[in-house]
Amino acid sequence: MTEVKNLEELFQAKIDAEQKIEPKDWMPDAYRKNLVRQISQHAHSEVVGMLPEGNWISRAPSLKRKAILLAKVQDEAGHGLYLYSAVETMGTSREQTIDDLLSGKAKYSSIFNYPTLTWADIGAVGWLVDGAAIMNQVMLCRTSYGPYARAMVRICKEESFHQRQGYEIMAVLAKGSPEQKEMAQDALNRWWWPSLMMFGPTDANSPHSAQSMKWKIKRQSNDELRQTFIDRTVQQAEVIGLSIPDPDLKWNEETKQYDWGAIDWTEFNNVVAGNGPCNKERLAARNKAHDEGAWVRDAAVAYAAKKAKRKAA
Amino acid sequence: MSQALFTYTLRLADDILILSQRLGEWCGHGPVLEEDIALTNRALDHLGEARNLLTYAGQVEGKGRSEDDLAYLRMERQYTNAKLVEQPNGDYAHTMVRSFLFDAYHLPLMQALTKSNDAQLAAIAGKSVKEATYHLRASSEWIIRFGDGTEESHQRAQAALDNLWTYTGELFESDAVLEEMTKAGIAPDIATIKEAWSKTVDQVLSEATLKRPADAFMMTGGRKGLHSEHMGFILAEMQHVTRAYPGVEW
Amino acid sequence: MSENPNNWPLWEIFIQSKRGLDHKHVGSLHAADADMAIENARDVYTRRQEGNSIWVVKSEQIHASRPEDAESFYDPADDKVYRHPTFYTMPEGAKYI
Numbered sequence: 001m002t003e004v005k006n007l008e009e010l011f012q013a014k015i016d017a018e019q020k021i022e023p024k025d026w027m028p029d030a031y032r033k034n035l036v037r038q039i040s041q042h043a044h045s046e047v048v049g050m051l052p053e054g055n056w057i058s059r060a061p062s063l064k065r066k067a068i069l070l071a072k073v074q075d076e077a078g079h080g081l082y083l084y085s086a087v088e089t090m091g092t093s094r095e096q097t098i099d100d101l102l103s104g105k106a107k108y109s110s111i112f113n114y115p116t117l118t119w120a121d122i123g124a125v126g127w128l129v130d131g132a133a134i135m136n137q138v139m140l141c142r143t144s145y146g147p148y149a150r151a152m153v154r155i156c157k158e159e160s161f162h163q164r165q166g167y168e169i170m171a172v173l174a175k176g177s178p179e180q181k182e183m184a185q186d187a188l189n190r191w192w193w194p195s196l197m198m199f200g201p202t203d204a205n206s207p208h209s210a211q212s213m214k215w216k217i218k219r220q221s222n223d224e225l226r227q228t229f230i231d232r233t234v235q236q237a238e239v240i241g242l243s244i245p246d247p248d249l250k251w252n253e254e255t256k257q258y259d260w261g262a263i264d265w266t267e268f269n270n271v272v273a274g275n276g277p278c279n280k281e282r283l284a285a286r287n288k289a290h291d292e293g294a295w296v297r298d299a300a301v302a303y304a305a306k307k308a309k310r311k312a313a
Numbered sequence: 314m315s316q317a318l319f320t321y322t323l324r325l326a327d328d329i330l331i332l333s334q335r336l337g338e339w340c341g342h343g344p345v346l347e348e349d350i351a352l353t354n355r356a357l358d359h360l361g362e363a364r365n366l367l368t369y370a371g372q373v374e375g376k377g378r379s380e381d382d383l384a385y386l387r388m389e390r391q392y393t394n395a396k397l398v399e400q401p402n403g404d405y406a407h408t409m410v411r412s413f414l415f416d417a418y419h420l421p422l423m424q425a426l427t428k429s430n431d432a433q434l435a436a437i438a439g440k441s442v443k444e445a446t447y448h449l450r451a452s453s454e455w456i457i458r459f460g461d462g463t464e465e466s467h468q469r470a471q472a473a474l475d476n477l478w479t480y481t482g483e484l485f486e487s488d489a490v491l492e493e494m495t496k497a498g499i500a501p502d503i504a505t506i507k508e509a510w511s512k513t514v515d516q517v518l519s520e521a522t523l524k525r526p527a528d529a530f531m532m533t534g535g536r537k538g539l540h541s542e543h544m545g546f547i548l549a550e551m552q553h554v555t556r557a558y559p560g561v562e563w
Numbered sequence: 564m565s566e567n568p569n570n571w572p573l574w575e576i577f578i579q580s581k582r583g584l585d586h587k588h589v590g591s592l593h594a595a596d597a598d599m600a601i602e603n604a605r606d607v608y609t610r611r612q613e614g615n616s617i618w619v620v621k622s623e624q625i626h627a628s629r630p631e632d633a634e635s636f637y638d639p640a641d642d643k644v645y646r647h648p649t650f651y652t653m654p655e656g657a658k659y660i
Binding site for chain 3: 022024025026074075078081082085088093094095150151154158297298300301303304307308
């Protein structure tokens with residue numbers, strides 16, 4: 001028992017000294033579990049996140065936008081892959097992790113349970129959803145677990161165009177025809193609040209947060225990140241002439257940041273509980289791809305085995 | 314001359330644009346994450362080539378039509394792609410066989426076009442050759458994996474081949490436009506492309522233990538804008554936003 | 564970690580970004596065999612012209628030193644400063660050394 005305590009102290013000392021934890025290092029069980037849960041949720045979010053945007057690839061209104069969207073959704077697949085790999089360094093196979101998603105046991109970011117209804121939603125998702133995700137991801141580049149941090153560095157590098165392409169779509173729509181501007185404003189209205197919810201519960205209601213901060217898995221609190229996001233995004237909306245759908249939004253000269261209205265946490269909890277507009281469709285789509293892909297994966301394994309056997313003979 | 318060049322360039326563009334549109338449907342639904350990424354790369358390569366060709370077709374035509382005007386504002390009767398590329402994705406074997414049959418034609422075509430008397434087509438082909446080489450390599454490997462994989466994958470690949478074979482003849486059809494282009498040294502002799510195609514197909518199918526279907530009836534019509542019923546739906550989906558808000562920027 | 568034999572094995576990917584540089588570990592992926600691993604690596608890890616050459620190694624073939632050996636492995640090098648060129652004082656005016 002004294003030994004475990006000692007190991008834990010050494011572990012915490014390493015973290016306090018800003019040293020990364022690597023896969024073969026000793027780590028407390030709870031740290032491992034917490035990370036496996038967080039990284040796999042993150043991975044699932046990337047992969048499920050392909051669906052609402054992929055929904056518009058065939059309908060993108062110009063070939064340039066179609067190419068950008070294809071490249072972006074493909075990046076999300078890559079990011080899912082990097083993150084599943086990070087989970088594997090902790091001894092959990094991708095199959096196991098994905099099974100938990102497919103069975104509905106694992107969670108993913110609730111934002112992807114909202115539908116993309118118009119082309120402007122592709123702009124709003126890039127600008128707001130990727131924008132919110134990037135806040136989190138930049139922080140995670142400094143997370144204490146080495147493979148997670150390295151995956152995040154790669155992801156952040158690649159993500160840099162995602163938010164910009166979304167904002168550009170919105171900017172073009174906002175200065176386009178009245179119908180286009182209306183489409184953009186409508187998308188902002190629908191995606192604003194769900195984007196704020198992406199940062200998770202308030203610090204007061206976030207039970208795991210303190211421990212995650214101590215272990216330097218997280219480096220900034222939900223509320224801090226959310227506030228920074230709001231301050232930046234309000235300014236960006238002003239530049240392109242769209243209005244944030246929050247009547248309580250007001251610049252606070254004292255705090256030098258925006259005061260804003262209340263998040264509807266009932267809606268948030270409902271979507272997390274599986275009652276969002278698209279929860280069932282998202283899970284069904286992932287299950288279908290997985291099931292229908294089974295014979296493809298099997299064929300590749302069977303062929304590889306035959307080839308290896310022939311080579312050996 | 315410029316009318317024939319316009320028609321010819323547009324055919325090349327339409328094949329690759331519609332194939333890209335079909336492949337894009339897989340994005341997010343692939344059999345495994347690695348393959349999802351690979352297939353999307355393929356769709357992106359095709360789309361890039363299509364955009365180059367459409368832009369050039371617009372310049373040749375000289376009426377100020379952009380890549381988007383040509384992609385989004387033509388109806389199915391004005392589209393001149395081969396029927397092969399508009400066929401639905403079906404299962405993964407169907408998608409891969411369709412791509413393989415196309416890649417085995419596309420690579421020698423692009424290789425030959427690098428020597429075209431038309432400098433712009435030669436330049437576009439020069440870029441595409443590298444991509445097309447990789448596409449053919451990857452689709453050939455999948456055909457072999459399927460054919461020589463499990464019993465199920467073998468059956469699926471053979472079924473796809475049998476189903477799609479009737480659309481391959483159209484790739485090698487000749488008409489007045491192609492003859493004019495070939496005479497001008499702009500397009501290669503289509504017979505040499507067919508020869509190369511046939512050789513690749515035989516090689517890969519034999520390694521895959523799949524049977525090459527007999528050359529029975531071959532579908533035709535795509536080059537004249539006579540498509541399968543799928544085409545209208547492809548364009549309806551692709552064009553609806555652009556057509557609903559005419560003349561605006563995106 | 565009970566692996567289903569029908570799963571594609573895990574591969575570690577090393578990419579050389581430019582001729583003359585080292586191959587650097589960039590991450591991992593799944594593939595049924597080595598050829599497929601190389602192609603998947605091309606598609607996954609070189610989407611932005613990051614690569615010039617790719618190595619793939621089955622993850623199970625990688626053997627790693629143990630973190631608890633770190634002291635005995637690497638600390639002995641601490642006092643061998645004479646292995647570093649900066650250890651030596653060169654006479655003023657000497658060139659190309």
